[in-house]
Amino acid sequence: MEVRKKKVAAAGRVIMDVIQAEWEPLSHWELDQRLDRAVEEMIEADLVAQVQEQSASVTMQASQQEDSAPPDQAQTETPPRLSESVCALQRSHVTEAMEANPAVQYVTHFLQSSNKSYSKNRLSGRARLSLSHTVLLSLTLLSKRISYRSVSSSFHLEKGNIHRIFFSFCDQVIAQKDRLIQWPTGQEDLQHLLPFSSWLSRNEGLEERGLPQVLGVLGDTRIPIRLPAGKPDSESEAPEAKRLKNEPHPDSWLNLELVCNDKGRFIYCHISKGSEKGRGSALAERLQQHPEMVPPGTCLIAGVGYPLTEQILTPFSTGRSPQENLYNRSMGTHLNRFNQVVADLKERFQKLRYLDMGNYDRAKAVVLTACILHNVFLDMGDVTKGLIERSTAEDVEEVNEDAAGVKMRDTVVDLLYSALESGTQ
Incomplete structure (x- = not known):
């Protein structure tokens, strides 16, 4: 009896330790991830409930048909199995959604006409799923914050098979990266440049007096991902005086660096791990x-923290004169345009708000696929419009300013202010 009590006490202590570990105070970042998963589970529960309601409806219809049939016919005919009826109903809903969605038809035609190395009708996977159904499945996963389990019942596929089909779709789209995300080179592309100052462009007869035109806007955004297994806690690596309790591990997100043109189209895309430093260094x-x-x-325009060069102009961290403030306001117009494009991207492909995958290569493939499809939809x-997220103040590392870049920025500041004075006289 005494030995049994000790075992029970030991088991109780283990359970208490587990409960205590589970209910330790969470950081804001961890809490957001827990909430994201909870939302996904709620959405999945709703989808399962809908399927169950459809199943009940099919069962009732089958039962009514059986009751109304003549006795001899009821004995000779075997009613369809419930699973087959539900699958047929689900397939009909999927087909209706596919036919009513012009985006599915457009992307399907795009992949059929552009990727000759793949079959025009099928993608890899154990299930013989048509290309159009694959596109619908993949766009559903990208556009909503749902998991493979959520769509498995609708498409009557195993989760593992959905995983293979989805990433086969991503591979097909990524194969078109060089075709869809192109740096402007020809004269036709250079005709769509933006004026440096929107105010100057609205004043007829007022030339920009040597001000550069904007080829594109450079910026970045974070894509949260699940922390890869085995990654150490960032708090244990940093000195006690410097670490922040709510700071997430640097590899719990991806850095998505983009350049967009005047139409909101991406002309450059670079994806790196959150721990990799150096904004704009690769470009x-x-x-x-x-x-x-x-x-x-x-020129290109970028925000504070990017390298200031003769080709990449950045704002002053703090305007100290009317000339610098005027320059910063002109820069802010372009940077706000970039923020809107990023908001549109995340609104259309809501899976980018949090990728529940700890594999870097797979997460990168999903992000790159979304960026390419952004141009396809344009x-x-x-067009999809999203709400610009409120940016939180972050520490920006000092960047060595190139001497030619400083000279170029000073020249633009003087030209812009002199043009403003001439226009007001």
């Missing part, structure tokens, strides 16, 4: 090796 190095990418009389004329 700045590429521009240094190929200066022809930014023709004379044009070609289609399908």
